[in-house]
Amino acid sequence: MEFNINKHISGQFNDELEQIRNDVLKMGGLVEQQLTNALNAVNKSDRDLAKQVLESDYLVNKMDVQIDEDCTRIIAKRQPAASDLRLVLAIIKTITDLERIGDEAKRIAKVALESFNKTQQEFLVSMDGMGRKAIAMLHDVLDAFARMDVDAAFDVHKADKELDREYEGIARQLMTHMMEDPRSIPKIMDVLWSVRSLERIGDRCQNISEYVIYFVKGKDVRHTSEDDIKQNILS
Amino acid sequence: MEFNINKHISGQFNDELEQIRNDVLKMGGLVEQQLTNALNAVNKSDRDLAKQVLESDYLVNKMDVQIDEDCTRIIAKRQPAASDLRLVLAIIKTITDLERIGDEAKRIAKVALESFNKTQQEFLVSMDGMGRKAIAMLHDVLDAFARMDVDAAFDVHKADKELDREYEGIARQLMTHMMEDPRSIPKIMDVLWSVRSLERIGDRCQNISEYVIYFVKGKDVRHTSEDDIKQNILS
Structure with a gap:
């Protein structure tokens, strides 16, 4: 009988953990949608879509607070180990990064509320490729989290370098344009901040990939080189 | 006898918590020193000091990993509640923000390794006031953490608005200068990134102030307005 009760309790605990994991994926899906909408809003000068992103941010924040509370409750009640x-x-760390990615999406959406001339609008569109890469990184790291797949997580970790390179290229282009057409500086700065936001989103996806590796391998790889991760932790 | 043992265990637990709190303050002191050195390096074009900041960053990272491990161990072993x-x-969240403040200090220090002409150097010096405010915010929030003083934490929370305003002013000045002297754009952008780093440091100090309030009041105030915090949580 006692065995059954224990089993039941343990089963409940598993259900709770499973529920929280699902909530994280739901939150991640929402953030991915926010980012996609923000980039589409910028790309198509769609103010309504931009406003929708700004108005939905509270949902991300709400999930952040809720999941954080659930995690604290589960630690206090279940005293999990290992x-x-x-x-x-x-999970506690992942949702913090997801929430901040939501903030960056909001920053990008705000840019879509401004007016740009044709050349400036072309620069906004030119960040679309980088935007799609950031969305892919977020999508892939959430997928790695769902399956707790360290190899997939490590792929996201490595992809950040590519995003950084792309950022450097676009930033250089934007600076050149500012030097050629100084009156455009305030508008081009808005584009530059958005590109920077995308670069930051890459960093945050990389953070999440590190939490997946931490969970599966039990090793904190945050300040570890990729060679070290590959040779000493994943192999 | 059992009572004594329990008391002993509990005393040990208190010692462990106290030790971790001290470690956080030690880490905070180190980060404050890094930020101060970074700003002095920029202000006085002191390359050696800048290099020292870059070379010491690993110490911050090491403390981050160590304290995080200690926290995990303490949860598993002591099963703390309430x-x-x-x-x-x-603490787990505070050290993440402290580590990122260390990263921003590193970014600022890198700027001190570059060469600036006299006008550009004047702009670098002009961010000194904002820099000192950021240092004060960090110092004050660590102090609020040390004493677990919610009112002091709330003061830091409010101070971030001032730093944001100062950031907006300096950013506007820098953009005006870029429009007047387009050739200076790449250098002025370096200054602008540093000013942005200071603004981010303010955000992170605000985060830490929220963790202090969370600990003392048991309420997550991260997405709560200052009026709400004042009226419903601190009073």
Whole structure:
């Protein structure tokens, strides 16, 4: 009988962990949608879509607070150890990064509310490729989180370098344009801040990939080189 | 006898929590020093000091990993509840923000390694006032953390608005200068990124102030307006 009760309790605990994991994926899906909408709003000068992003941000924040509370409750009530504890701590950190990605999406959406001339609008469109890469990184890291797949997580980790390179290229182009047409500086700066936001989103996806590796491998790889991760932790 | 043992265990637990709190303050002191050195390096074009900041960053990262591990161990071993658990979770989040403030200090220090002409150097010096405000915010929030003083934490929370205003002013000045002297754009952009770093440091100090309030009041105030915090949580 006692065995059954324990099993039941343990089963409940598993259900709770499963629920929280699903909530994280739901939050991640919402953030991905926010980012996609923000970039589409910028790309198509769609003010309504931009406003929608700004108005939906509170939903991301609400999920952040809710999941954080659930995690704290589960630690207090279930006293998880080993990999269960690692999962809960990885989730607490993941949602912080997801929430900040939501903030960056909001910053990008705000740019879509401004007016740009044709040349400036072309620069906005030119960040579309980088935007799609950032969305892909977010999508892939959420997928790695869902399957707790370290190799997929490591792929996202490596992809950040590419996004950084793309950022450097676009930033250089924008600076050149500012030098050629100084009157455009305030508008081009708005584009530059958005490109910077995308670069930051890449960093945050990389953070999440590190939490997935931490959960599965039990090793904190945050300040570890990619060669070290590959040779000493993933192999 | 059992009572004594429990008391002993509990005493040990308190020692462990105290030790971790001290480590956080030590880490905070180191980050404050890094930021101060970075700003002095920029202000006085002191390359050696800038290099020292870059070379010391690993110490901040090391403390981040160490304290995070200690927190995980303490949760697994001591199964803290209520305010003990809140303290450990607040610490886990605080050190993440401290580590990122260290990263911003590194970014600022890198600027001191470049060469600027006299006018550009004057712009760098003009960010000194904002820099000192950011240092004060960091100092004050660490102090609020040390004493777990919610009112002091709330003062830091409010101070961020002032830093944001100062950021807007300096950013506008820098953009005006770029329009007047387009050749200076790349250099002025370096200054602008540094000013942006200071603005971000303010945000992170605000985050830490929220963790102090969370620990003491048991309420997550991250997405709460200052009026709400004042009327419903601190009073």
